[in-house]
Amino acid sequence: MKALVYQGPGKKALEDRPTPKIAAPTDAIVKISKTTICGTDLHILKGDVPTCALGRILGHEGVGTVAEAGAGVTVFRPGDHVLISCISSCGKCEYCRRGMYSHCITGGWVLGNTIDGCQAEYVRIPHADTSLYPIPEGPEEDALVMLSDVLPTGFECGVLNGRVQPGSTVAIVGAGPIGLAALLTAQFYSPARIIMIDLDDNRLETATRFGATDILNSRDGKTVQRVMALTGGRGVDTAIEAVGVPATFVMCEDLVAPGGVIANVGVHGVKADLHLETLWSRNITITTRLVDTVTTPMLLKTLQSGRLNPARLITHRFALSKILDAYETFGRAAETRALKVLIEA
Numbered sequence: 001m002k003a004l005v006y007q008g009p010g011k012k013a014l015e016d017r018p019t020p021k022i023a024a025p026t027d028a029i030v031k032i033s034k035t036t037i038c039g040t041d042l043h044i045l046k047g048d049v050p051t052c053a054l055g056r057i058l059g060h061e062g063v064g065t066v067a068e069a070g071a072g073v074t075v076f077r078p079g080d081h082v083l084i085s086c087i088s089s090c091g092k093c094e095y096c097r098r099g100m101y102s103h104c105i106t107g108g109w110v111l112g113n114t115i116d117g118c119q120a121e122y123v124r125i126p127h128a129d130t131s132l133y134p135i136p137e138g139p140e141e142d143a144l145v146m147l148s149d150v151l152p153t154g155f156e157c158g159v160l161n162g163r164v165q166p167g168s169t170v171a172i173v174g175a176g177p178i179g180l181a182a183l184l185t186a187q188f189y190s191p192a193r194i195i196m197i198d199l200d201d202n203r204l205e206t207a208t209r210f211g212a213t214d215i216l217n218s219r220d221g222k223t224v225q226r227v228m229a230l231t232g233g234r235g236v237d238t239a240i241e242a243v244g245v246p247a248t249f250v251m252c253e254d255l256v257a258p259g260g261v262i263a264n265v266g267v268h269g270v271k272a273d274l275h276l277e278t279l280w281s282r283n284i285t286i287t288t289r290l291v292d293t294v295t296t297p298m299l300l301k302t303l304q305s306g307r308l309n310p311a312r313l314i315t316h317r318f319a320l321s322k323i324l325d326a327y328e329t330f331g332r333a334a335e336t337r338a339l340k341v342l343i344e345a
């Protein structure tokens with residue numbers, strides 16, 4: 001089968017690989033119909049994710065059809081149409097029982113990281129019963145790919161951890177797919193103001209269409225003053241970091257109001273400064289989280305009821321054979337205006 005393989009920092013290739021086989025009775029093999037590329041895949045290619053070894057098939061998002069189910073799989077049968085969660089969970093270990101699937105002792109974020117992932121024709125899903133979700137067949141398939149990672153990440157790591165409240169003020173730094181997913185799902189709670197911050201005017205324009213009340217291009221270095229002007233000098237109740245570089249984490253430290261929350265979403269490859277000398281007295285909370293995907297069933301319902309339309313995040317489509325072009329397009333998002341690129345296997 002064709003698969004996109006990580007070959008070390010800055011290197012990747014479309015290779016021919018053997019089709020994966022059931023390795024444990026709880027595994028399923030899923031024939032991928034649609035997958036996509038995540039900002040985290042770009043972090044891997046930058047060398048930011050040391051757990052991802054050379055030779056790994058990348059990708060942790062997708063929908064498809066069960067091709068084979070191990071003897072221990074009870075929920076799914078060959079032919080079932082499924083959503084793949086970016087987090088694999090056994091459902092039984094201490095962390096899973098606490099709803100912290102991201103830290104499942106025999107799962108977590110393994111796909112496209114420590115085991116082969118979804119940017120291929122087939123993928124092996126461990127703990128299939130508790131890592132796949134049944135989905136209806138049909139046109140919603142494209143939108144459903146956004147539920148593997150993007151929407152639960154924006155919602156859980158950004159909105160829930162950030163304690164977005166009715167009437168509150170929110171700043172989201174980073175208007176990539178994850179920041180935009182936080183923007184879409186923050187609106188469940190009716191905050192008074194959602195300020196989107198990015199360097200890319202196209203993405204900010206998209207943010208306005210997705211419901212941002214204010215957009216700020218941080219290119220001029222005056223973002224903090226402008227947010228203070230918008231918030232009566234107080235700052236924001238929730239500052240969501242959805243980029244993953246030191247400068248934007250520090251920006252969130254500068255933007256947060258007393259009593260507020262900095263909710264980090266970004267994957268960081270290097271250290272970021274924590275200015276306790278200014279923050280110690282401000283009663284703030286800093287949260288970090290690897291998405292657990294515990295909200296996937298809820299998000300599925302909001303999608304099926306039409307409350308959410310995440311297919312709006314899809315800007316480009318490619319065949320799997322053209323995945324290198326898809327990476328090229330996604331990697332040059334400022335020029336190509338790419339948000340999520342849908343890859344059809």
Ligand SMILES: NC(=O)c1ccc[n+]([C@@H]2O[C@H](COP(=O)([O-])OP(=O)(O)OC[C@H]3O[C@@H](n4cnc5c(N)ncnc54)[C@H](O)[C@@H]3O)[C@@H](O)[C@H]2O)c1
Pocket residue numbers: 038039040041043149153157173174175176177178179197198199200203218242243244245247248264265266267268289290291333
């Ligand atoms: N915590 C988790 O579980 C989890 C899951 C998925 C993704 N992530 C991470 O979330 C982050 C966002 O993902 P994405 O797919 O949206 O990435 P992305 O690269 O598409 O988007 C990042 C955005 O940040 C903007 N940006 C870059 N530098 C900036 C700066 N200095 N100031 C303001 N804006 C700046 C870019 O223009 C871009 O629009 C990534 O770090 C990704 O790895 C985390």
Ligand SMILES: [Zn+2]
Pocket residue numbers: 038039040041060086149150
């Ligand atoms: Zn991801």
Ligand SMILES: [Zn+2]
Pocket residue numbers: 089090091092093094095096097103104105106107
């Ligand atoms: Zn577990």
